[in-house]
Amino acid sequence: MPAPPITRTARADGVEARQRILLAALALFAEKGFAKTSTREIAQAAQANIAAISYYFGDKAGLYAATFTEPLGGDPRALVAQFSAPGLSLEEALRIFMAGYLDALKQGEIARQCMRLHMRELIEPTSQWKTELERDIQGPHEALVALLCRHLQLSRADDDTHRLAFSLAGLAIQLFVMQEVMEVVRPGLLQSPQQIDTWADRLVGYALALVAAEAQRRGRRVPLKAAARSMSKKKQAS
Template identity: 50%
Template sequence: MIWCFRKKTAPAADTRSRPQPASGASRRERSDGAEARAQLIRAALKLFSDKGFAKTSTREIATAAGANIAAISYYFGDKAGLYRAVFTEPLGVVGDRDITAYNQPGQSLRDSLRVFLCSFLEPMKQGELVQLSARLHFREMLEPTGLWAQEVDEGIKPAHAAMVAMLSRHLGLAEPDDGVHRLAFCIGGLVVQLFVCRDVVELVRPQLFDKPERVDEWGEQMIDYAEAMVLVEKQRRLQSGTAATGVAAGRAAATPGQKATP
């Protein structure tokens, strides 16, 4: 996803020889071509995020971009190529994030949740292109095309694994179990719901998104909810004796006068 945490990798060194400076005419042609391509991507992003891949025609995209329909074939090959470019190009506003950022040694549960949740909410405070791109990625989740499997492997699985590792640490688990995975999905769902249902939220209570400070307020409240979910899960495990160190951990955690779980 465009807002998913991924492991950062250093770019490969470019060993190709530098091209000779282009003439003025060549530079203008290159600039015009880049702008025409960018206009197609912007128009396609709006239409794909609103209507989805299947219901958007190349003619609609070309008309919205003020371009000839043949330009899509020229720059992208076909509609699928354009969709891939719209889906994968960063639009110059959101970069990859380090998946270790919310599982640092000594990092508190609340700080870990803050990094995770607020980073995913950040697109809601940025420009329309970022918001549309976020919407497109969630539409891809609901109406998957051939890009979805790649998105899961490269974005969602690593982010989920990092979240599970962080939760396991705070729950005192040596190895995650199904309950930890369920908890991770529930916490992620707090953010997913906002992107998927943003149009509904704006119709019911538009002021919740009317300025960046509102998104920050929502983020703080969401951190409270996520932290409560983790604490409830921890208490559930203590009561049932399923903490990492087994029944002994549950007995040791019992307060004076409180009967430990047998």
């Protein structure tokens, strides 16, 4: 007896329509900004009814907020919890941080559009900026500072601790910012999941070197030894 024909459910159609609207909005918001993008344009680009925007996202602001979190997936708070877990070595924590942060690059053009969206929000801030600052920047930064205080054996963070935390995050962020430049100067460095995994591995080594330099400057020996052991293992493996 032949199997019954596969039919598309209303739920599946709804998920697909919502995703089309989300990605169309991401591209338009990244290109034109929130104020200059109309819901009519988004609906037209998504080949959807304009009423579907209200149905799935509430309003234009709700759709705009969704473009900051949904296309790349993941939750910065979940990543913070993972690399802040008690008992992790510095290398283990930094590896979780770098791999989690760079994983979004594997989505290619969507990652580029998300980067443009964030840059446009910096230039033309909306009410979304406060949310992004607290969730995507301040939260992970504070967790990195706490991690550094623990491994540098500091009772409290000072300006140099924050400088180091910003520098570590900057190692990952610069790959998002420099995507198009890299494609011209050195094509291939970001063109496959394997290349991105290699970047994550290298950035862990660079980050450990930065922490080791700061530990040495402060006269702290434990993190320096840990970083040195890690770098020695990497040299032997290569």
